[in-house]
Amino acid sequence: MEKFIVFSLHFLVGSLFLLSQVQGSVLGAVLESDKQALLDFANSLNHSRSLKWNEQFPVCKNWTGITCSEDGSRVISVRLPGVGFHGPIPENTLGRLSALQILSLRSNGITGTFPNDFGNLKNLSFLYLQHNNFSGPLPLDFSVWRNLTIVNLSNNGFNGSIPSSFASLSQLIALNLANNSFSGEIPDLHMPNLQLLNLSHNNLVGSVPRSLQRFPKSAFLGNNESLLNYTVLDSPIVLAPHEHSPKGKTVGKLSQRALLGIIIAGSVLGILGFGFLLLVCILRTKTASDFPGKLEKMNMSPEKAISRSQDASNKLVFFEGCNYAFDLEDLLRASAEVLGKGTFGTAYKAILEDATMVVVKRLKDVNVGKKEFEQQMNLIGSIKHENVIELRAYYYSKDEKLMVYDYNSQGSVASMLHGKRGDNRTPLDWEKRVNIAIGAARGIARIHTENGGKLVHGNVKSSNIFLNSRQFGCVSDLGLSTIMSAVAPPIARAAGYRAPEVTDTRKALQPSDVYSFGVILLELLTGKAPVHTTNGDEIVHLVRWVHSVVREEWTAEVFDVELLRYPNIEEELVEMLQIAMACVVRMPDRRPKMSEVVKMIENVRPAESTNRASSEAKSEDSTPMPSSPGI
Ligand SMILES: *[C@@H]1O[C@H](CO)[C@@H](O)[C@H](O)[C@H]1NC(C)=O
Ligand SMILES: *[C@@H]1O[C@H](CO)[C@@H](O)[C@H](O)[C@H]1NC(C)=O
Ligand SMILES: *[C@@H]1O[C@H](CO)[C@@H](O)[C@H](O)[C@H]1NC(C)=O
Ligand SMILES: *[C@@H]1O[C@H](CO)[C@@H](O)[C@H](O)[C@H]1NC(C)=O
Ligand SMILES: *[C@@H]1O[C@H](CO)[C@@H](O)[C@H](O)[C@H]1NC(C)=O
Ligand SMILES: *[C@@H]1O[C@H](CO)[C@@H](O)[C@H](O)[C@H]1NC(C)=O
Ligand SMILES: *[C@@H]1O[C@H](CO)[C@@H](O)[C@H](O)[C@H]1NC(C)=O
Ligand SMILES: *[C@@H]1O[C@H](CO)[C@@H](O)[C@H](O)[C@H]1NC(C)=O
Ligand SMILES: *[C@@H]1O[C@H](CO)[C@@H](O)[C@H](O)[C@H]1NC(C)=O
Ligand SMILES: *[C@@H]1O[C@H](CO)[C@@H](O)[C@H](O)[C@H]1NC(C)=O
Ligand SMILES: *[C@@H]1O[C@H](CO)[C@@H](O)[C@H](O)[C@H]1NC(C)=O
Numbered sequence: 001m002e003k004f005i006v007f008s009l010h011f012l013v014g015s016l017f018l019l020s021q022v023q024g025s026v027l028g029a030v031l032e033s034d035k036q037a038l039l040d041f042a043n044s045l046n047h048s049r050s051l052k053w054n055e056q057f058p059v060c061k062n063w064t065g066i067t068c069s070e071d072g073s074r075v076i077s078v079r080l081p082g083v084g085f086h087g088p089i090p091e092n093t094l095g096r097l098s099a100l101q102i103l104s105l106r107s108n109g110i111t112g113t114f115p116n117d118f119g120n121l122k123n124l125s126f127l128y129l130q131h132n133n134f135s136g137p138l139p140l141d142f143s144v145w146r147n148l149t150i151v152n153l154s155n156n157g158f159n160g161s162i163p164s165s166f167a168s169l170s171q172l173i174a175l176n177l178a179n180n181s182f183s184g185e186i187p188d189l190h191m192p193n194l195q196l197l198n199l200s201h202n203n204l205v206g207s208v209p210r211s212l213q214r215f216p217k218s219a220f221l222g223n224n225e226s227l228l229n230y231t232v233l234d235s236p237i238v239l240a241p242h243e244h245s246p247k248g249k250t251v252g253k254l255s256q257r258a259l260l261g262i263i264i265a266g267s268v269l270g271i272l273g274f275g276f277l278l279l280v281c282i283l284r285t286k287t288a289s290d291f292p293g294k295l296e297k298m299n300m301s302p303e304k305a306i307s308r309s310q311d312a313s314n315k316l317v318f319f320e321g322c323n324y325a326f327d328l329e330d331l332l333r334a335s336a337e338v339l340g341k342g343t344f345g346t347a348y349k350a351i352l353e354d355a356t357m358v359v360v361k362r363l364k365d366v367n368v369g370k371k372e373f374e375q376q377m378n379l380i381g382s383i384k385h386e387n388v389i390e391l392r393a394y395y396y397s398k399d400e401k402l403m404v405y406d407y408n409s410q411g412s413v414a415s416m417l418h419g420k421r422g423d424n425r426t427p428l429d430w431e432k433r434v435n436i437a438i439g440a441a442r443g444i445a446r447i448h449t450e451n452g453g454k455l456v457h458g459n460v461k462s463s464n465i466f467l468n469s470r471q472f473g474c475v476s477d478l479g480l481s482t483i484m485s486a487v488a489p490p491i492a493r494a495a496g497y498r499a500p501e502v503t504d505t506r507k508a509l510q511p512s513d514v515y516s517f518g519v520i521l522l523e524l525l526t527g528k529a530p531v532h533t534t535n536g537d538e539i540v541h542l543v544r545w546v547h548s549v550v551r552e553e554w555t556a557e558v559f560d561v562e563l564l565r566y567p568n569i570e571e572e573l574v575e576m577l578q579i580a581m582a583c584v585v586r587m588p589d590r591r592p593k594m595s596e597v598v599k600m601i602e603n604v605r606p607a608e609s610t611n612r613a614s615s616e617a618k619s620e621d622s623t624p625m626p627s628s629p630g631i
Contacts, residue, residue: 041093048084074099088112104128143168357407365485387443389476414463439472460516496530511588518583527560
């Protein structure tokens, strides 16, 4: 399960494929049989849209709608919504994908009964078959799918009774059987984890069992009136994770699954219970319109929606190698949650119907026309580097400019460093901070090689740095400053990163990225935010503060107390501080180039994955630091 989450969030298809190459023939053989099962499926079920499954190309890398396990050995997810399948699912095809965890075939024209051989898919967690033409009864024994988390069979022609074996699915969070022809009485389902239930518009009779009376009446609408003869016992706001997590346990200790459950329940039902608590502190200062809801509802007035659909050329443009299978409509229907308001717009986490999570950035004040916008997007989208967060897709219309990125569940370096300290927060150790610095530096250096060596990141700050799968820094939100309106009166927070020579954000150059990166290094070293207040409410700029401390007396006072507990790193701390100071010198032409900064940081830690053996070994092969101004 954990694997699935990490994978589906990052879509690390490139590196996964490499891995699968390396791991050789045993894994290859299993994958080969998964591939054959998929081909058998596609070849024997008519579909009106091309799948672009080319046998010559790697399944895991770029077959539409397919994702593989982290080691690239098995297909774990098949998402083919609205492909125009019609006819029954052929026996012995999908049923052979025994490692499958997510299956979405929603909104097709699939007929026939529930496939018998799905019983082989023991790891199945998410099943979306809604809006098809399935018929006949469901299998009696659902207990074979112990990991089922979301089941959506709504809007089909299933009939017969609702299997009481659903009760054995302890992980089930959502069950939607609405708009079918189920008959008989509703079985007594004791399912504490179930958050969402919809049995509306069937032919059910009798009464709602006590265990399900916590669900609202709308869940049972459109059946025999007798069903509605109960008073709601308990609101469904009782969130299960509270029940099986002992009092006092923190979010960090909840299982991934429970968290996912909260996210799903939270986004579908609105902001509820625990999810709400998590959001309160983030949203406290924001307006009501920022609360989770549908992207479309939240952002687009009806008129805008109309003008959008009239212009057929306004499509979500995906970059090559991206195997997300959704379209603009899916995106706008997704539930959304504000992640943060940035310099150039607001970022949302969007959860699509098939549980795919992406970050959608809504740009405000784009200052260029469509052509120039597209050119810049193509430039940004062409950068493929392990330390640069890849732009997956973009959308341009007169009223709306969107950018789509993978979602990163770990949060930004800013939140890791400046999130609430104490309690159960795990401090970032020195090893991690060095890796963040190395990764971010490499990412920015890579960006600086683009566009004839002239591309500027333009918005380097710790809230735009994330961790990649190897836990190295990875930069986001690049290349926008030139296409946006100037960010006038410096927002206090951004100002902490802005090089002194930058008066117009559109005209920032590479040395100002180096300055901003220097501020991030100082953050990593001091644990302090770029602009913060002291006890006496005095506003302190990090760069000035570090200068003053260093000038007055060389003490360990500058360094984050959380770092002082690690032995034998003082020398490295000082070297890193020197690099940071070199980056933030006042004169732009005296700052090192980003590529030089990379080498300097690599010299602080010669081997990427050092065991903490010693810093003595290190100092032998590290070259002396160039002496830096200011120290
Ligand atoms: C279900 O998920 C758990 C992890 O959450 C995993 O260990 C297990 O193998 C999965 N499959 C089955 C059939 O339980
Ligand atoms: C697929 O479509 C073709 C032509 O439209 C038809 O002849 C064939 O019977 C269909 N196959 C199935 C399995 O429905
Ligand atoms: C798959 O990869 C090949 C070669 O890299 C590329 O030509 C093709 O367009 C890709 N297909 C998809 C659907 O991404
Ligand atoms: C099911 O998932 C678990 C862990 O998630 C894995 O160990 C197991 O091999 C999977 N089963 C199959 C048949 O792939
Ligand atoms: C589903 O089947 C019914 C008849 O069984 C048919 O009238 C209807 O058009 C079908 N719907 C789709 C989407 O194929
Ligand atoms: C199931 O599908 C229906 C119809 O598309 C949709 O309204 C509902 O939100 C889905 N429910 C879940 C839990 O995915
Ligand atoms: C379910 O539907 C099928 C036809 O699709 C029919 O033959 C069968 O009798 C129905 N079963 C029940 C219990 O209504
Ligand atoms: C059931 O069908 C009706 C009308 O077709 C639709 O309005 C409703 O949203 C459907 N219910 C679900 C849960 O999809
Ligand atoms: C169930 O679906 C119906 C539409 O078929 C909808 O009106 C109702 O609000 C839904 N109830 C719940 C609890 O999701
Ligand atoms: C509804 O249920 C009651 C009692 O179970 C039964 O008498 C009645 O005939 C049912 N009505 C319909 C329309 O099925
Ligand atoms: C609803 O319940 C009340 C009391 O429990 C009963 O008197 C009444 O007949 C019931 N109505 C229906 C439609 O079942």
